[in-house]
Amino acid sequence: MHKYSKNLNKVIYRASIVNPINSSRCSFYKDGGLLIDNGVIEEVNCFDNVLKNASPDVPVIELNGVISPGFVDVHLHWVQYKVKGLYSGELLTWLRESIWPEESHYVDVELATSAARNFYDDLLRAGTVMGLSYSSPHAHATQIAIDLMRGDWVVGNVLMGINAPNYLTDFSLHDSDTLKAFMSNIDLRHYAVTPRFAPNLSQFQLKALGEIAIDSGVIIQTHLAESREEVEWVRKLFPEADNYTDVYDRAGLLGRKTVLGHCIEMSDSEWRCLAERGCWVAHCPTSNEALGNRRMPLEKLREYNIPYALATDIGAGPSHSMLHVLQRFLSLHRDAGVNIDHEDALYRATLAGAEAMGRGLIAGNLCAGKRADFILLPGMGPRDHWAGWLEDCISGSMSELETRPLGTWLGGKKVS
Template sequence: MTTAKAYRAALLHSLGDPAEVGIDASYEYFADGLLVVENGLISAIGPAPELLAQLPSDVMVEHFPHGLITPGFVDTHIHFPQTGMVGAYGEQLLDWLNNYTFPCESQFADAAHAETVAEIFLDELLRNGTTTALVFASVHPESVEALFAAAHKRDLRLIAGKVLMDRNAPDYLTDTADSGYQQSKALIERWHGKGRLHYAVTPRFAPTSSPAQLTLAGQLLEEYPGLYLQTHLSENLKEIEWVKALFPERKNYLDVYDHYQLLGERSVLAHGVHLCDEECQRLAETGSAIAFCPTSNLFLGSGLFNLPQAERFKVNVGLGTDVGGGTSFSLLQTLNEAYKVMQLQGHKLDPFKSFYLATLGGARALRLEDRIGTLQAGSDADFVVLDYHATPLLQYRLSQARDFAEVLFVLLTLGDDRTVERTYAAGGLVHQR
């Protein structure tokens, strides 16, 4: 008896960055495709009539006649402790942190609270088709324990870390350089590489970590090869001025992280809204990635990310919902906002580039493209079934589409959590609408 299962629907996945290989070479699409899954991995993908003829007779085939199967979405920047404060009114970044974020995060010293929110948070990710996320926890080790335990139970590929913050924040929410280092070390040894989990060293941003703390963050990266680094960069103009005042000896914001050995192939810096060419050049040289967070950049009035500039320097870019500055867990909704951010700068965001950012682009930003972000044989079977008939408007609008590019654009503009019919992680059904 085979353990394989097969799924029949339209299939789409990215093969490369449209900015580098051109639109036509950037994706593979089967109008009537078959995805075969075995032991948590994708074992075959191709035209349904061809693969069905080769399939053993005992393999169960599920058919989604109104469905599009894509890789699971990859969210490269999100805050799990901010789930309860999404849609907080009226502030820009620094006041928003003080008035909403810090009080909300203080609750995560309570392990029971952290466990409750971890379940809600993961449910929301999966309901929205997100199968991998790079996640900020709070400063409390309990928050990381709760999130990793919940993700491990569901066999998700997840990256997270304890926030490091030893200054310029309320006393009730700071650690010290040494306690942050020791707590991170204990969490790394307990969780990094367990199942499909990875650890990210997580200084919140340069203003809230002392030079001593940033030095120890760099030391952790050296001591444990394969770790990630996540932080914030150049989100808000007042924040950039603050960084200049705190680190007058550094030539720009990115140079602070560079000086403390925090840039590298697994470093993901959120936002990068206000970068100079020199910073883009250095991001590319070090292999560091940017998480583009259009929804929160608009919501907090931070500015418009310059994607063409990042492309010019060949900087890896993923997409981030940035909940709770972002107002939706949905990467489809996030792409709706990304399109508008580009329009405001006089650029068009092609639907195949959008799709790339939410899947293979995110996987490349995380250096996980051999495991996630595509439907290639051998990849983790992390995929979603999107429903063309999810809402009456979507069904009607798609019936007017002239070609698949238009279908995709409409899906990425009108789509939201209702569009996600099913989510699979490592071949297991983890969400069904």
């Protein structure tokens, strides 16, 4: 390993490199080189070619392992991180009895600050460098999550005005004027309009949020059709709507900047609607499994060509590790007879998430001109093909997978 000055702008990292290009293609270099200039990728190729094209004074750092893009998690609740995996059961009961009381604690600024620091530290340790996060209803908790972020995150305070405890709705910014005032003082590149889910807002309130999101150009994130009980509740609350998806569509909340969590109990007309609007789906296999929901029908996403990316959905999801999500994603769908290749799986955990966030041109994989956000995973050993190596990487217990990455880099600098 060559030592180099921290003031130098350029460096070459040498290791095996696996790099998803799209859902069906992945570049692999057994002996790869990653040339970084001031935090931005300049070239990725076989090491000899990168070295040949670089100036002779560019230092080389040899890493023992496999370089991969950092993971992207497009649906999680950072304010549920401390209780991830501790509670289960039917979705609505789980929310009322366990999760909403937990989120009420984030009225405490010191608690929120400590929790945010711990959350980002642990996510980086597990190899996650960016994502979409739900906060509690409290404005200050969302501000803390944005101010303390490590990596590239989009955060939204959950908006909920009805059918929930006063200890949460009293702090919600679902009133249009209040929400607009809050948004005027934050960096909208890192903010999402976040209706918790349809039952927590009236049709009038949902429509007002849709108008604010469109006017501001921010991402919209919410939940859709996670369980049968939830779908039935929505049907009773919104009898004028054709279905759950139609509730959001009438409110103007569906579009290319919309990321919808779960999407399990859906009709064909709803899938068609999502396809026509260009929405993204956040697929959360570990959460669905933990709460006893049905398997998300991946076949329907493919049939209607709906884009999707993977997510942990902590705290329903029991682990913050995207390696664990990949493990369960492949296992659950394969057991149901659905074919998934390794290229598609790795893409859904990295570049697809960046694309869902609108960051696909600047992040998500290891291409020239993008941020040098990457992780180092254990080496391939005698394997000659990276697919078998990926299977090895995602094998093991949750705790093993959470600490499997050997290091995480943001902008070319090691941070974990």
